[in-house]
Amino acid sequence: MKQSCHDVVIIGAGFVGVATALWLQRQGHRVTLVDPDPFAEGAYYGNACTLATYANIPVATPSVMKQIPSLLLDPKSPLSVRWAYLPRLFPWLLRFLIASTPSSVERIARDLAGLLSQANNAFEPLFKESDTYQLLASNGAMYLYGSHESFLNARTDIELRRRNGISIQELSRAEISDLEPHLNPIYQRGLLFDDARHILNPLKLLTSMAGSVIARGGRIVTSKAQAIERLSPTELKVSTDGVDLSASKVVVAAGAWSRQFAAQVGDKVPLDTEQGYHVMYTGAQNLLSRPVGWNDVGFYMTPMDSALRAAGTVELGGVDNPSNPRRVKLIADTVKKLLPQLNDYDAEWTGYRPSMPDSMPVIGPSVKDKDVFYAFGHGHLGVTLSGITGKIIADLISSKTPDIDVQPFRVDRF
Numbered sequence: 174m175k176q177s178c179h180d181v182v183i184i185g186a187g188f189v190g191v192a193t194a195l196w197l198q199r200q201g202h203r204v205t206l207v208d209p210d211p212f213a214e215g216a217y218y219g220n221a222c223t224l225a226t227y228a229n230i231p232v233a234t235p236s237v238m239k240q241i242p243s244l245l246l247d248p249k250s251p252l253s254v255r256w257a258y259l260p261r262l263f264p265w266l267l268r269f270l271i272a273s274t275p276s277s278v279e280r281i282a283r284d285l286a287g288l289l290s291q292a293n294n295a296f297e298p299l300f301k302e303s304d305t306y307q308l309l310a311s312n313g314a315m316y317l318y319g320s321h322e323s324f325l326n327a328r329t330d331i332e333l334r335r336r337n338g339i340s341i342q343e344l345s346r347a348e349i350s351d352l353e354p355h356l357n358p359i360y361q362r363g364l365l366f367d368d369a370r371h372i373l374n375p376l377k378l379l380t381s382m383a384g385s386v387i388a389r390g391g392r393i394v395t396s397k398a399q400a401i402e403r404l405s406p407t408e409l410k411v412s413t414d415g416v417d418l419s420a421s422k423v424v425v426a427a428g429a430w431s432r433q434f435a436a437q438v439g440d441k442v443p444l445d446t447e448q449g450y451h452v453m454y455t456g457a458q459n460l461l462s463r464p465v466g467w468n469d470v471g472f473y474m475t476p477m478d479s480a481l482r483a484a485g486t487v488e489l490g491g492v493d494n495p496s497n498p499r500r501v502k503l504i505a506d507t508v509k510k511l512l513p514q515l516n517d518y519d520a521e522w523t524g525y526r527p528s529m530p531d532s533m534p535v536i537g538p539s540v541k542d543k544d545v546f547y548a549f550g551h552g553h554l555g556v557t558l559s560g561i562t563g564k565i566i567a568d569l570i571s572s573k574t575p576d577i578d579v580q581p582f583r584v585d586r587f
Contacts, residue, residue, distance in 0.1 A: 184401075185207075185430075186208035188375075189549070198389045205420070209395065215524055216525060216527075217376070219451050219523070225289075225557050228554060232552070234329075258490045268530035286337035303384065308478075312370075316468060317363040318363065319467070341366060353461055426549055431535075435535075438539050439542070442584055444528070447488070450497075450504055451522045452522075454480055454508075454519065456480065461474055461481065470504065527550050565579060
């Protein structure tokens with residue numbers, strides 16, 4: 174039986190949207206991406222550049238919940254909240270609390286590990302097609318702990334990763350020094366994820382992948398999507414501030430701005446944002462040979478093609494929250510401790526990660542409209558999971574059974 178060819182409009186041209194477009198094209202569909210400012214400085218630009226296939230531990234865990242009061246009150250903690258936003262955030266925080274129970278964490282870690290185990294395979298044909306292997310580095314990733322106590326507290330997470338098939342090598346101070354000799358040895362222990370990769374320039378990678386979409390006949394419409402409407406049993410319309418786009422299928426991959434589109438269709442989703450930051454040190458990329466995370470502040474330092482990027486921390490404050498200079502200073506001050514040979518940073522950035530309270534993305538069809546599909550809420554794993562998310566969505570639209578059970582990621586799981 175011949176597969177139907179659909180006209181698919183994808184709202185959002187970040188990594189998830191572009192990867193979904195490529196997978197849809199591979200399966201014979203026509204695609205249009207719509208984004209008000211494609212390939213600007215969104216979350217796809219400012220991330221930590223890691224393909225973090227080891228990152229199956231949810232943000233909410235029993236140990237994190239015990240530390241919440243001190244984390245929120247300590248200006249130097251990896252997590253902060255804009256207090257004026259707290260009333261709006263409260264329902265999200267309640268679900269965050271529910272997701273932190275030991276049984277929930279075990280289940281979430283298992284489901285995320287299953288998704289992450291397919292991430293590299295789903296990316297390979299996209300990298301090959303867009304000829305972007307030169308933008309990848311395969312030298313593993315390291316995570317460091319400033320005290321024996323913090324490393325001991327991480328034991329539960331380490332074993333949870335191992336139970337889910339993730340390879341981890343525990344490092345002594347001497348082994349860390351051998352691998353990264355430029356680091357100031359203020360660390361005590363570390364972890365090495367030796368099969369991890371990182372991206373040397375995420376924006377260049379994204380634009381190259383988007384170029385492949387265009388080369389295969391896809392379109393990118395520079396407009397702001399405003400609404401999804403049902404026109405007939407077989408036709409949908411995405412209205413924008415420019416043109417109206419007709420489609421037989423619509424994919425919502427608008428990152429932190431996806432909730433409004435789900436609501437229009439009739440699906441309520443507890444999506445909020447984690448605001449992240451980065452600072453850049455041009456010409457300092459040779460100080461490290463791989464991404465190095467620092468547990469005490471919750472960020473990564475990553476060597477890119479022409480700079481060293483220090484990216485991370487979490488601020489809960491919504492998509493209208495301005496840049497917080499204290500978060501930037503926290504990252505920069507910590508980098509100075511770890512790499513004292515560095516001078517001041519020469520660029521900074523802030524952006525918004527689309528985050529679900531259980532750290533699991535929404536991947537799959539709408540409950541209310543069988544022709545609308547969701548691909549958002551990936552939190553810290555947007556780049557890492559974009560390839561497998563795109564493949565799952567393409568399989569669903571093509572009426573194929575995905576390689577991954579999508580039930581844990583359904584929009585109505587709450």
